[in-house]
Amino acid sequence: MPVPTQPLHVRPALLRYTVHDRLRDAIVDGTLAPGEVVRDAELATWLGVSRTPVREALLRLADAGLVRAAPGRSTVVAEIDPAEVRDAQAVVAGMHRLAVAEAVERMTADDLDLMRDANERFAAAVAAGDTDAALAADDDFHAVPVATSGNRAIAAVLDQFSPVVRRLERLRFASEEAVESVRLHERLLEACARGDAAAAADVSFRTWQNLADLIPEPEPEQQETP
Numbered sequence: 001m002p003v004p005t006q007p008l009h010v011r012p013a014l015l016r017y018t019v020h021d022r023l024r025d026a027i028v029d030g031t032l033a034p035g036e037v038v039r040d041a042e043l044a045t046w047l048g049v050s051r052t053p054v055r056e057a058l059l060r061l062a063d064a065g066l067v068r069a070a071p072g073r074s075t076v077v078a079e080i081d082p083a084e085v086r087d088a089q090a091v092v093a094g095m096h097r098l099a100v101a102e103a104v105e106r107m108t109a110d111d112l113d114l115m116r117d118a119n120e121r122f123a124a125a126v127a128a129g130d131t132d133a134a135l136a137a138d139d140d141f142h143a144v145p146v147a148t149s150g151n152r153a154i155a156a157v158l159d160q161f162s163p164v165v166r167r168l169e170r171l172r173f174a175s176e177e178a179v180e181s182v183r184l185h186e187r188l189l190e191a192c193a194r195g196d197a198a199a200a201a202d203v204s205f206r207t208w209q210n211l212a213d214l215i216p217e218p219e220p221e222q223q224e225t226p
Contacts, residue, residue, distance in 0.1 A: 093208035
């Protein structure tokens with residue numbers, strides 16, 4: 001769809017990061033559709049900022065594989081590339097497994113309560129068919145072990161590759177398979193509560209690995225006839 005015309009208000013103190021996050025979320029939720037040409041002037045008008053932070057954001061989004069850009073040519077929202085999504089999904093699954101393994105022994109009762117609350121909101125959103133709310137609650141759920149692990153390298157890697165996977169998650173949370181994610185969250189909580197780091201890490205990995213089933217297989221290459 002075209003860039004929205006209704007201006008957004010971006011906090012100046014967090015300008016660089018907020019512009020990036022706004023554009024990333026617009027790509028993930030489909031506001032900016034795959035294949036759509038995006039121009040920094042139009043995006044700047046929409047966000048109510050200058051073109052400089054928009055250009056910086058587009059460079060970061062290109063590094064993450066969410067847009068395709070070439071010098072002197074148009075920038076377009078990237079199509080969902082099966083190979084790139086598969087690579088990103090493998091990285092994200094591995095990072096969440098590591099985060100949980102490192103976080104379990106540090107988790108407090110408050111951390112577990114935050115995860116329970118997030119999963120309850122997630123389950124309610126799934127039951128209501130509210131994909132946006134489900135994604136937000138899922139983010140909150142998995143953010144707890146990532147933060148508790150204290151591993152900034154994990155957080156940085158997830159910040160780069162999670163948006164690529166997030167477009168895939170929208171498909172999962174909009175389907176009946178989302179109910180399985182609720183059950184896996186519950187199993188993860190149980191393992192964390194009893195301090196079983198190995199079991200918790202395995203469940204976390206399975207939660208993210210299940211997304212691999214939604215990645216379309218690449219089309220076979222056509223053989224040239226002699």
